[in-house]
Amino acid sequence: MVSGLINENPIIYPKKERRLRTDSSNTDEFTPEPIDQLEIFDHIRDIKDPEHPNTLEDLRVVTEDSVELDDDNSYVRVTFTPTVEHCSMATIIGLCVRVKLLRSLPARYKIDIRVAPGTHATEDAVNKQLNDKERVAAALENPNLVEMVDECLLPSDE
């Protein structure tokens, strides 16, 4: 059977134990909870890779350290590492991360997505597309693309 996958044999890393979140000491219901790196990572770790039945965390496409955060300034940057250098799924993966964060974070957040430097043959082109919000908006009006993204964002039954 010819599967035609970009990456036939991705490396699947052992799952990292999930740290329990300690109870917040903030009992004031009016003060917004500060958002931290782990929370943002929690939003994206289970995104499914478009080609394989594995999560972005499994394939080390994203790690906790790939999230750079400045909650005071409502800024986050996620750097993801495609599994292969010529991965044509890179833009889809980046789009999935952006959509998940757009749906999960407060509207005040500015989100930058980029490919880890040196890990993709056309990283500048991919980064430019992922950070052009007009292009992203138009892409998300394409039902086929939205269906693909929603598939990746569906929680898997564990």
Added chain:
Amino acid sequence: MDLMEKNLELVEIQKLEGHTDRVWSVAWNPVSSHADGVSPILASCSGDNTVRIWEQSSLSRSWTCKTVLEETHTRTVRSCAWSPSGELLATASFDGTTGIWKNYGSEFECVATLEGHENEVKSVSWNASGSYLATCSRDKSVWIWEGLEGNEYDCAAVLSEHTQDVKMVQWHPTMDVLFSCSYDDTIKVWWSQGDDGEFECVQTLGESNNGHSSTVWAISFNAAGDKMVTCSDDRTLKIWGTDIARMQSGEEYVPWTHLCTLSGYHDRTIYSAHWSRDDIIASGAGDDAIRLFVDSKDDSVDGPSYNLLLKKNKAHDNDVNCVQWSRSEGDQLLASASDDGMVKIWQVATKP
């Protein structure tokens, strides 16, 4: 009047709510203002696929939504432009079409739909006389349309020299010279020789001409038409100039040159820049702020320089996509459109 010496602020006059998705653009009707005895009219277009027409009541001075242009475009309406006579409104949509709407007083009717672009239409612009319309698209092309009798439009040219998505087209305020800016980081100038000439690209302003290093989002001319400002994803504003007298008198094209770059003022992509009739440049950026700049009048040998007049933080709750000064003299009204779904009307005023 030296603006820098006055203590000025940008005062929010009103917040216009109604759109159910981000607002991409606003456009002031050129012939309506209190001075004309006609109520000022503003059009806004949105990701909710509609265009809203807002009018200011001369009695109560408050703005209300007069009408909603809907059920025509099937996707985001990205930009809109009034014809110079104020009778027509052109709307550019991600659905690949450009709508032409006629203003019948209390209602608008879509009298023509221009088709041809292969995908999303990003911008539309009328020339000074209203005889030409230009559109541009992610299909990398710029189209020029000619208006004929009976709401017919003919495609006069398809210009395909940009190598990427074209973000905006803007006709020169006094001459039939067309400017376009793109995801390919350049600004292109299109000119036709004489009356029968074909439009062709006579100049490309790119990195080698001190141009932008990333997507150029917008172009705006000063009233005289001898300067223009461009804004970019590279977080700078650039001022360009030409010898307009030479260009208007002669038969030949006079190139534009870079005059000045305003960098270090913006932390995120600048989506819009607009040059007012009284020489204030407004910018709208991805950091939710609106900034105003003025010529420092330093008369340096190196050319003009500009100063930040004021910065309005949190002008909106999200990215500012468009800023447009009203055309009326003395009013100094500014309209802004944002990802927060709002349109806001502002006034420049002296601090009490």
